[in-house]
Amino acid sequence: MHGPVRAPKNSKPGTARIVVEMPKTSKFASLPTAIPVEIR
Amino acid sequence: MRTIILCSVFSAALALAQQPSEPTPIDFTKVDRTPPKLPASSAARTFGLYLFGPRGEHRVWAVFEAPAKDQPPTALWFDRDGNGELTDDERIAGKTADKARTDGEPPPVAFKIGDFRTPGSESPHRDVSITWTPKIGTRFRMLWRGDKVSFGGYGPTLDTYAAFAGEPKNAPIFVPGHDRPFQFxxxxxxxxxxxxxxxxxxxxxxxxxxxxxFAAVDDEFxxxxxxxxxxxxxxxxxxxxxxxxxxxxxxx
Incomplete structure (x- = not known):
């Protein structure tokens, strides 16, 4: 799966993280997964 | 009256014990890596471990054999019954891809395992295969319980795809299927x-x-x-x- 993610203009450059999970409305359970990302 | 109360307490305790616990990630540090039993051989071996079941409780070893270290494998041992003994399993010959590579690397070698059933599973996994590649790890693919595709191992980039290891204690662990809560x-x-x-x-x-x-479902899942x-x-x-x-x- 994929889609656009946008770091806000007022975000601080450096390491951040994206927590990925299924939505609460999904019929599939998930374990939230933290993925490190870099903001420039 | 005392019997009724005791029965009620026991029933409540039993019901509590039967409730599914909160799903947690598999603790790979606690996975039993006892090496599988193999027939005697002078072949160079590499090892991979597959976990099945809701808690990853069923271990299935896969072992490549190559004529020498750093050469493509020619055979695969796959622990179909998950008993940790490969001496009672069929030795599977590999099929080298016909298409020659332009980069001088050896072509991939595919090993067709076919169908097998893990303990506790009513439906067999079908069209199971493991493919050795020179640069993008060791890849598996199967129709999970005969239905949806499960394949891997994947990583963030092609050069991170995991390959089998020379020792069981270092073998990569893959968790195929979709009977656990999804991760990403x-x-x-x-x-x-x-x-x-x-x-x-x-x-x-x-x-x-x-x-x-990483073991993934496909985009149609x-x-x-x-x-x-x-x-x-x-x-x-x-x-x-x-x-x-x-x-x-x-x-x-």
Missing amino acids: ERWQTDALVRGSDTDFKVFVGNRGDRTGA LPDGEFVVATLHYQGQDGKPATQRFELRERC
Whole structure:
């Protein structure tokens, strides 16, 4: 799966993280997964 | 009266014990890596371990044999019954890809395992195969319980895909299928540029014991309308933590 993610203009450059999970409305359970990302 | 009370307490305790516990990630440090029993051989062997079951409780070893170290494997031992003994399993010969590679690397070698059933599973997994590749790890593919595709191992980039290891204690652990709560792995995502959209791509499936050992479902697994949530946790210019929620709805 994929889609656009946008770091806000007022975000601080450096390491951040994206927590990925299924939505609460999904019929599939998930374990939230933290993925490190870099903001420039 | 005392008997009734005791029975009620016992029933309540039993019901509590039978409730499914909160799903947790598999603790790979506690996975039994007892080496499988193998026939005597002078072949160079490499090892991979596959976990099945809701808690990853069923171990299945896969072992490549090559004429010498750093050569492509010619045979595979696969522990179909999960008993840790490969001496009672069939030795599977590999099939080298016909297409010659232009980079001088040896071509992939595919090993067709066919169908097998894990303990506790009513339906067999079908069309199971494991493919050795020179540069993008050791790949498996199967129709999980004869239905949906499960494949791997994947990582964030091609060069991170996990290969079998020379010792059982270092073998990569893969968790095929979709009977556990989903986890996620990123796929070739660049750094986020402030104020611009970045296409954030993820595999959906089960994490393995290391980067490159992710087992994924394919893009057709999730029904229409299902999507994935990605929440960006970042710091504002004032240093305060903030979040922004995005929905990943597109399929490759």
